[in-house]
Amino acid sequence: MPLTLVLCIFIIIAASFAHRKWYNAKLRQKRLATPLSDREWAIIIDQVPLCQKLPHDLRAKLSGKINLFLHQVEFLGCNELEVTEEMELSIAAQACLLIVNTDTWYDTLQTILIYPGAFKSISKEYDGYVVREREVVRLGESWARGPVILSWAHAAEGAFVDDDGHNVVLHEFAHQIDGLSGHTDGAPVLAKDHKFSEWQRTLNEAYNRLIFNTEMGRKTFLDSYGATAPQEFFAVAVEVFFERPTALKQEEPAVYAQMSKYFQLDPSKWD
Numbered sequence: 001m002p003l004t005l006v007l008c009i010f011i012i013i014a015a016s017f018a019h020r021k022w023y024n025a026k027l028r029q030k031r032l033a034t035p036l037s038d039r040e041w042a043i044i045i046d047q048v049p050l051c052q053k054l055p056h057d058l059r060a061k062l063s064g065k066i067n068l069f070l071h072q073v074e075f076l077g078c079n080e081l082e083v084t085e086e087m088e089l090s091i092a093a094q095a096c097l098l099i100v101n102t103d104t105w106y107d108t109l110q111t112i113l114i115y116p117g118a119f120k121s122i123s124k125e126y127d128g129y130v131v132r133e134r135e136v137v138r139l140g141e142s143w144a145r146g147p148v149i150l151s152w153a154h155a156a157e158g159a160f161v162d163d164d165g166h167n168v169v170l171h172e173f174a175h176q177i178d179g180l181s182g183h184t185d186g187a188p189v190l191a192k193d194h195k196f197s198e199w200q201r202t203l204n205e206a207y208n209r210l211i212f213n214t215e216m217g218r219k220t221f222l223d224s225y226g227a228t229a230p231q232e233f234f235a236v237a238v239e240v241f242f243e244r245p246t247a248l249k250q251e252e253p254a255v256y257a258q259m260s261k262y263f264q265l266d267p268s269k270w271d
């Protein structure tokens, strides 16, 4: 094949890739700039009252991000559940609330599976070369670079009661953003001006405090489930950061400050 022909084919392929990239970026910007309708926003406020507390400038951002999220993600009902617009908007709104003011995005998320209620899952436990599998009942699950699985009954209640510090959707999407670093370990990718050493020291200290108090049988502010692993501590702290911000600021001020810096939000002032 003559060299000029090879060069032409290479240029055409490169131009086609560049055009596709440009088109996708344009489409993304358009979707981020397209607000939800008043009707959709009313459904969100009804399902996720926490969104009503958002400052006005963040509402517009949230609206565009929900729009982009809904174009990217497919919702599938399990056990004959029929997925409704309310379910999609509620879950999308809560997922996007976590990333409303940062550049973080759910790049790898394509599917959300929704069960009507708690669902059965297989838990694997590793003991050296031995892997034990057992059936567990879950309210939610998040797979790194894979789907989020939710019980709608618990997702709806978690969103509706927005001041008890328990929210399965925020919890599972905290795992999703944690996993974007390549490891779901309670250490998400931080902004350039956010020191990892400070994040790690603050969260580790609070995590160890929670383990100690849980082992001592003391009543703890953060759910004791957070004492099971650093990634669970992060997810539990995220639930409380959004649903009981003032109390978290009081009980664990350093954790609140780190979370506030990470999410670029100060929910303690939303009321």
Ligand SMILES: [Zn+2]
Residues within 6 Å of the ligand: 171, 175, 231, 232, 235
């Ligand atoms: Zn978890």
